[in-house]
Amino acid sequence: MARLPPAHCTKIFVQRDYCDGTAVKFQTKFPQELEDRVERHIFEETVHELNAFYLEAETLSTRICCENCLACLTAYVVFLCMDTHYEKVLKKIGRFIQEQNNSIYIPRGLLLIDPAERGLRVLEICILVDDNSR
Numbered sequence: 001m002a003r004l005p006p007a008h009c010t011k012i013f014v015q016r017d018y019c020d021g022t023a024v025k026f027q028t029k030f031p032q033e034l035e036d037r038v039e040r041h042i043f044e045e046t047v048h049e050l051n052a053f054y055l056e057a058e059t060l061s062t063r064i065c066c067e068n069c070l071a072c073l074t075a076y077v078v079f080l081c082m083d084t085h086y087e088k089v090l091k092k093i094g095r096f097i098q099e100q101n102n103s104i105y106i107p108r109g110l111l112l113i114d115p116a117e118r119g120l121r122v123l124e125i126c127i128l129v130d131d132n133s134r
């Protein structure tokens with residue numbers, strides 16, 4: 001179940017990194033807004049893990065070639081019965097983000113938003129508790 005961030009929360013956006021082409025990869029540059037909220041190494045580890053998942057999703061293998069051939073032979077009807085490799089990895093990423101939110105980010109007043117909800121353009125981080133407003 002996806003969490004909906006409050007509409008009035010402060011948002012931080014981690015942009016895509018296009019240095020290695022158009023593959024989905026996010027910048028590991030630590031946002032200044034997170035300075036007193038989460039440790040740099042934890043943030044970088046989360047982004048590295050996300051980047052590894054997206055690399056797995058986009059890596060070509062024999063299994064994926066067979067999956068695509070089967071799809072062509074069945075006029076893509078097979079995808080009504082099964083998820084593609086990419087969809088399976090996206091679900092894995094969703095579970096990873098949920099775990100990270102529950103164990104690390106929500107207790108610190110932050111919320112990671114799944115990049116798939118933002119068209120894989122940005123990694124959005126919502127600040128749920130604004131210390132400056134007190």
